[in-house]
Amino acid sequence: MAVPPRFSRPPSRRGGGLTPRPGDRLPLLLAGLVVIAALALAGSLLVSVLRGFGADDSGDVASNSDPSAAPSVAVPGASTAVPGVPGVPAASSPGTSDEGASPLGEPYVVCLDVGHGGFDLGFTRVEEVVDEETGESVETIIATESEIVLDMAFAIEERLETQGVEVVLTRTADSLVNPTGEDVNGDGEMATDGDGDGLIDTPNVDVPNNLDELQARVNICNAANANLLISLHINGAENTALQGYESWWAEGREFSAQSQWFAQEVVAQFGTQFADAGFEVESRGAQDDRDTEIPEEDLPADAFVNYVVLAPDKPERNFSGSTMPGAVVESLFLSNDTDWAVLDDPAGIDAIVNAYVSSVNAFFTEFPIEGRRLSTGESQSVDTAETRGMATPDTDASTIVSPIPVATAVAYARLPPPVETDLESSYVVETDATDRMEVALTFDCGADRGYTEQILDLLDSYGIKGSFGMTGYWAEDNADLVLRMAEEGHMIFNHTYSHGSFTGASTGAGDPGTAYRIEEMIATEELIAEITGGYDMRPYWRPPFGDYGPQTLLDMASIGYGITVMWTVDTLGWNGMTGAQVAERTLETLQPGQIVLMHVGYGAQGDFDALPAIIEGSRAEGYTFVTVEQLMQP
Incomplete structure (x- = not known):
């Protein structure tokens, strides 16, 4: 169907992601591009998918901007199934559960909404590559938004969790969030399993129900009782001159002011981090996702005013909205050569990850929640550790609610004597x-x-x-x-x-040095x-990450760690x-x-x-x- 300009938001195509893993490429030959061509035909519909526009959410779009989560994603406090999400456990509230409670308070929870997945590749980077067998130049996909954004999510997750923030991902593998095509929102409309194999995984044959995909992701964030939702995306456009980063927040919600603050903060952090890393990148700003050329009163009654992952309840569509502040963030254009050079550079990826992490820290500092805590990410001294709750010989560890001095800790039964190790080996x-x-x-x-x-x-x-x-x-x-x-x-x-990686091999951050390794x-x-x-x-x-090299082993042996x-x-x-x-x-x-x-x-x-x-x-x-x-x- 025709898509109003409001929802196509030309000339940009919705996307979402990070950089590819170092050296990781997807060399698919021309035959494989048939699938991508089918997805590209729906490019002008991507924003309408993200917003859930229209009465037919299944449509004929194989690629949408939000559906993507592994069926086995677990969330903090998981015990029962997330409502309407097959195979995904639900979370008890981190703010109310006694399990794992710290005397310093419960950690904040961030839900990273990881774009695309499965046969929904999102935007792709296609370049001419010489076929080694034929010597001919062939159009080849060298990067996909779905893979890139998942890598980004893992990197952000790792950084945030080392700072005491709990992180929930809407997908942790290359699959849809609703891979079996369940009727997640209960409106009686389901995905089409064209080949009858029980999975929505075959391009041009299976057709996902986009609203069910989006509802499943929102359900994961809500079940985790997340304090902040970040929808990770990378932009792309037919006009390859377009470039830069941008963010979107949902106006008209009770926490819109917080969402706007975060959307503006992440854009500001992108600018700072890119500049510090030596990159000149254009900012496209933070925007209200309800900005439109079409008056709201002229829209269909069942149309979403906001991006679906940021939207409130929509009874007309049997949709339950997200319950926390959040933003959709586009980190650069995969289609632009200058932006791609940043995305393809480990230093550029590090800048993006730093921007997200810094924005989250700034957000929870600006909007603290009583009973929650935020670590600085710095190594805390033993004095700090001594204030933590500990078990004594007569104490059930699960009932600890107040600090007990470390000095009361009892001696343990030592395991067999360690193997004798030459410190130089x-x-x-x-x-x-x-x-x-x-x-x-x-x-x-x-x-x-x-x-x-x-x-x-x-x-x-x-x-x-x-x-x-x-x-x-x-x-x-x-x-x-x-x-x-x-x-x-x-x-x-x-x-x-x-x-942290001891060699930088898995993070692209470079060798941190002997002093860092020994201190850790x-x-x-x-x-x-x-x-x-x-x-x-x-x-x-x-x-x-299993990262080590000759110098790392020498450093470890020098302080008594001779067995890796x-x-x-x-x-x-x-x-x-x-x-x-x-x-x-x-x-x-x-x-x-x-x-x-x-x-x-x-x-x-x-x-x-x-x-x-x-x-x-x-x-x-x-x-x-x-x-x-x-x-x-x-």
Whole structure:
């Protein structure tokens, strides 16, 4: 149908994203562009999709600006299903739950709405590439908005969570938020599963219901009781001269003033961060999303006035709106050569991530919420840690509501003596530590409190000792659980303080240097010793992202960390794998000396769900479970 100028907002096409992973490209040949061509035909409809315009939301648009979330996204406090979102747990209010409560207050919660996903690629960057076999120049997709924006979300999530902010993503994998095409908003209209395979995943055959996609994403943010919603997008246009960054907020809502403040702040931060990084980038400003050439009274009764993810309830469409301030943000034009050079540069991506993180911090400083806290992101001293709630011999850790001095912490039962390590040497262990039928379950603790208590309970019920990779930030917020791990005989190894890359390989930030690496390790080492009454994690450590090099290993050995704990299998629970998928992946690779990498956070629900199957399946094959330290014994 014809789209009024108000909704097409020419000449821009709605988008959303970050930069590609370093060196990551999608070399699809011309045949693959048939799919993209179909999506491009709907380019003028993208804004109407985002706003939910018209009575037929399924339309014939395979690409919309908002639908995109993994079916297994978990949110803080998850216990039951998010209303209308298949497979997505709901969240209890972080502000009311006692679990994981800190004497300093509950953390703020940010919902990152990750644009596109699945066969909805969003905007794409197409360039002429020489086919190595034929020598001919072929139009090839080198970057997609859907992949770029997901990478951006992960980077922002990591940065914010190290600063004590809980982050919920509407998708954590390359899929739609409503992959099975459920009638999420209950209006009787559903997606079309053209090939009958139960999934909305085939371009030009399956047709998503756009309003259900958008409602599913809003449901995730609402269920998480988020304090701020940020819809991450990248712009694009047929006019390749258009460039710059911009943001949009929804006028007419009870918290519109806060939304406007954030939209303006993120634009200001983009300007600052780009300038600091040496980039000259155009600002397109922050705008009210109701600005229009069509008077509101001339619009159809069921038309959305705002972008759907920012809109209030719309009874005429059976739509439940978002319940928190927020903004739609467009970080540069994928279609513009100058903007693309910034997006394709790690320094440019770092500037974008910095802008988002700084904006969030500024927002919660400007609009503080009683009972919530915001970390500065700086390493806190042991004196600060001493004010955190801790367990005494007669205290149930889950009931701690007031600080107890660290001096009251009890001694733990030490695990087998550590392997003797020459400080001038280093050993990296992945799977060859032993030929015995032994498996070590390792759990990285770097994000939220997550399922840690349940994991400890489950391990105890099976009589298994786990190995926990500990970051300083996590330990500060969860001292009671750190103490419990030590008291119950689990292994704790150093996973740095703030989970920053020790080489810069995964973040594009460059080598942080020896001083940074040593400071990160020592700060965590001292904090864990204070919390537990003397637990010594040496010589075991695990590098964030698995990033290490010769200098890193030398630095670690010089301070007593001569054994680098890697892994045999990464379960990918953190990346949206379900419990069944995690169990299958782990059991398929079962071998003597296997080290399994898992995570405790809510974002890795699949890891927790898979534990019983992994334990029972491994034992059925004759394997026993030990800590990494025990695995290393002769």
